[in-house]
Each structure stands twice: as structure tokens, then as C-alpha cells.
């Protein structure tokens with residue numbers, strides 16, 4: 001296999017990173033992706049930084065052993081906790097989603113007041129505030145922890161194999177009265193607290209799936225941005241500079257691995273998020289990820 005034809009490794013705590021993997025697959029159609037979702041230990045956002053850092057290194061070593069040419073940490077929580085150490089230790093380049101999310105926010109805001117909706121751990125680390133203010137130190141950043149959103153998304157996704165059909169038939173399946181109420185409660189500090197943000201960055205790769213209720217709670221004057229497109233742009237730039245972009249004649253193959261014991265559920269929910277059937281899914285045990 002040519003060096004440039006080696007896959008791009010993509011890692012997330014579960015299914016959310018498939019929102020980023022989808023953007024990569026659609027924008028860079030000649031690239032193969034090797035995705036690993038640590039579904040069994042999801043959610044990461046309520047864990048300690050040390051624990052998540054260890055998980056990032058385990059997944060990173062595993063992907064590096066599977067010959068990826070670069071690793072994308074498609075999880076804000078894992079990026080906040082483990083990007084630096086992963087870059088220092090792993091033998092391949094590693095990028096995260098927070099710097100790209102910060103760029104998306106900076107490109108969008110006019111009032112220079114930005115809300116960051118993320119897991120409690122991501123907000124606690126202050127990683128978004130640093131990344132945004134590294135680009136423009138005059139931007140006010142309002143972190144808004146959303147402890148329940150990942151579970152809401154995972155619960156909706158676990159409801160069955162007919163997500164796509166239900167979506168086509170009923171519209172946004174995540175935009176229910178209960179979800180709207182929970183999203184409104186969570187966003188109240190930035191909506192009612194006088195923050196006057198004009199941009200909210202979805203600082204968790206699960207949250208684009210809740211974009212309907214989030215937009216509803218924020219109203220039409222607030223722009224909602226996420227990191228998938230900017231991450232893909234950064235990835236493309238790095239691969240181009242390293243002369244590692246797959247050629248246009250390359251037929252990509254995507255592989256997916258999960259620590260979940262329920263492959264059927266991962267396949268159904270994953271295919272829905274990825275926008276095409278996940279054809280090759282394997283189970284990876286926690287022992288294997290830990291290198292035992």
C-alpha cells in the first residue's frame with residue numbers, strides 16, 4: 001500500500017465522532033477512514049481528565065498499530081484532555097477538534113461574544129476559552145456545560161434500526177418537546193444571563209444531532225457552528241503538506257471498530273450518522289485497547 005493510501009484514524013468516545021468522520025468522507029472522497037468508538041466507556045464528559053487522557057493514548061496506540069497515517073481526535077472532551085500528550089507520544093501526527101471549533105467561532109462572531117456548549121469536562125478544562133482567545137484575546141467566551149445532552153443523543157440513537165426511515169417520515173427525530181425543554185433549561189444561563197452571544201459553538205461532536213432543539217432555544221439571531229468542516233480543512237492541509245493525500249484513483253475503504261458489545265446497535269445508529277451503511281464493523285475489547 002502506498003504511504004498516501006494508508007487510512008486516516010478517527011477516534012471518539014462513541015458515535016458522536018461520526019459527524020466529523022462523515023464530513024471527512026464527503027469532503028475527501030479518496031481517503032480511507034479507520035474509526036474507533038469507545039462506546040463501552042462513553043460518556044467521557046463526566047469523567048476525570050486523567051482517565052480520559054489515558055483512554056486517548058490507548059486508542060492512539062491502537063490506531064497507530066493499525067497503520068493510520070494521521071489521527072483525528074473527533075471528540076472535544078478527548079481533545080481537551082489528551083491532545084497534547086497524544087501529540088508528544090504517538091508516532092503519527094494528531095489533530096483535535098477544539099482549535100478548528102475555535103476558528104469556526106471566530107469566523108462567525110461579529111459581537112465577539114461566543115458561547116461554548118460542551119460536556120462538563122471540556123468546559124472545566126478551559127480549552128475552548130484558551131483556543132478562542134489565542135486567536136482573538138478580545139473575545140468574551142461563555143462556557144455552558146451540558147451534562148445531559150450526550151445521554152439524550154445516545155438514548156434516541158438506541159431506539160432502533162429505523163432511524164433513517166423515521167427521520168424521512170417524521171422529520172428531526174431529536175426535536176421532541178422533552179428535548180426542547182431540557183435544551184432550553186441547559187441554555188438558560190447564556191440565553192437569559194445577558195451574555196448576548198451571537199455565536200454558539202457546538203463543542204461536542206454529539207451535539208450537531210441536537211441542532212434542531214438548540215437552534216430553537218437560541219433563536220434566529222444566534223449562529224450555531226461546529227468543528228467538522230474546519231477540522232476537515234486542517235486535515236487536508238496537513239496531508240497535502242506532507243504529500244500524503246490519497247490519489248484520485250484510490251478507492252477508499254472505511255473500517256469501524258467499537259468497544260460496544262452491541263454491534264447491531266452501533267451499525268444502525270452509526271450508519272444513520274455517517275450517512276451511508278457502515279459495512280465493516282469489528283468489536284475491539286477494552287483489554288485489546290489497553291494493549292493487554
Ligand code: DGL
Nearest residue numbers: 013044045076077204205
Ligand atoms: N463526543 C464527545 C465530545 O465531543 C462527548 C461525548 C462524551 O461525553 O463521551 O466531547
